[in-house]
Amino acid sequence: MKLYYSPGACSVGIHVLLEEVGKPFDLELVALKDQAQNTPEFRAINPKGKVPVLQRDDGSVLTEFTAIAFWLGAKFPEAKLLPADVDAQADAISFVDYITGTVHPNGFTRQFRASRFTPNPADEPKVVEQGKALAAEYLETIDRTWKGGEWVVPQGYSIADAALFFVEYWAVKRVGMPVPARIEAHLKAMLARPAVQRALAASGMAA
Structure with a gap:
């Protein structure tokens, strides 16, 4: 691969x-x-x-x-990156889709590439602020609707955790925004995993 x-x-x-x-x-x-x-x-x-x-x-x-x-x-x-039960699989996939289809583009692409969202450079700071507000709203929604324990879904570590990882990493490490306690704890748990440490090291990203 x-x-x-x-x-x-x-x-x-x-x-x-x-x-x-x-x-x-x-x-x-x-x-x-x-x-x-x-x-x-x-x-x-x-x-x-x-x-x-x-x-x-x-x-x-x-x-x-x-x-x-x-x-x-x-x-x-x-x-064991997907739950065995098809209903739990659907929950995990639904979460991944929320991250990639909503949280990523609306919450963070607006902050990192504001020019994509307005033809007027003078409006870009407003786009960035909107992205920050949306990112905070989305992370609060994730915290409020959390179904799992340490990991996103009750069945344990899954593809959903890897999806949440990249946006929570951006929020804390790149943007420096406050995040809900559950999100902060999840990021710390992810950063402790050897697989995550290897991936970050290979990309030259700070743990």
């Missing part, structure tokens, strides 16, 4: 899952800050022009965080 990633991007969540699986994989850097996602070479791999991308051992390519996370959990059941 090969993971196309960029340091600090949401691809770190998939990197964590690959480390948890424990099967051999390679890393291919796609430097978003250098617009590497827009090169013809990368667009030939993923026409969507974004990471993460997982190239499977048969050469086929899988895109979109939720799909990759689900595939890793289903393909390698011994890693």
